[in-house]
Amino acid sequence: MSQKHKILHEHLAVRKLCTRWIPHNLTEGQKLRRVNWCRDMMQRFGGGDSNVVYNMVTGDESWIYCNDPETKRQSAQWVFPFEELPTKVKRDRTIVCLWFWKKFGNNDLAVEFSFIMTTPHQIPPDKQLTI
Template sequence: MTVDLREIRPCTETIEDNINDVQRIIETDERVTYQQIRTSLCIGTNKLYNILHEYLTVRKLCARWIPYNLNEVQKLRLVNWCREIIQLFAGGDSDPVYDMITSDEIWVYCYKPETKKRSAQWMF
């Protein structure tokens, strides 16, 4: 006799509480890993992937989770942040400005982590 695990395992893992819990976890600790989230919430890999990519619409890019679509408030915040960075780094004439990287619509300050895994961060 074979048992189909899909019949035993509830398919309600992706409920609102789990979505809110995952969001709270990655907002609290931007460097939390998939494994740490899965362990703390006792949910499967596929469900966690669905929560992160379909419900929260975040993705791992460089060292941060970046939202696919930015709303107007987020865009304005990014523009203001970029203006502050330009002023901070003397309009681009300062050497540390070259440690900046950009992708999509986000600029992220680059630093030298101890390991590649330690640099992983979550971001909305």
């Protein structure tokens, strides 16, 4: 055991931990908007008893990263016993956004693909609404 290892682990109780990746950090406002939207939908469609829900248009998006972020091992950090465990928002600068829309009302199916090459900072703040 090297002297550095002995000092770090035995005397200082420092550990090298990998960061835990989280998809993104939601603000309290975003969390509240999601809860309010769900309550509104439950109220609007009778708690799921209404057949109108079959005419709803739904959408989905996938964020595909052009550049791979660093691995968990590369993002490892030294942590003292009194510190919180490290977390890291999983993002990259250049992204491609793929949208897929579908409608199930009246047995119709509509599909639309859009590819956008951008960076998160180029998206106007009013378009960054997360529900």
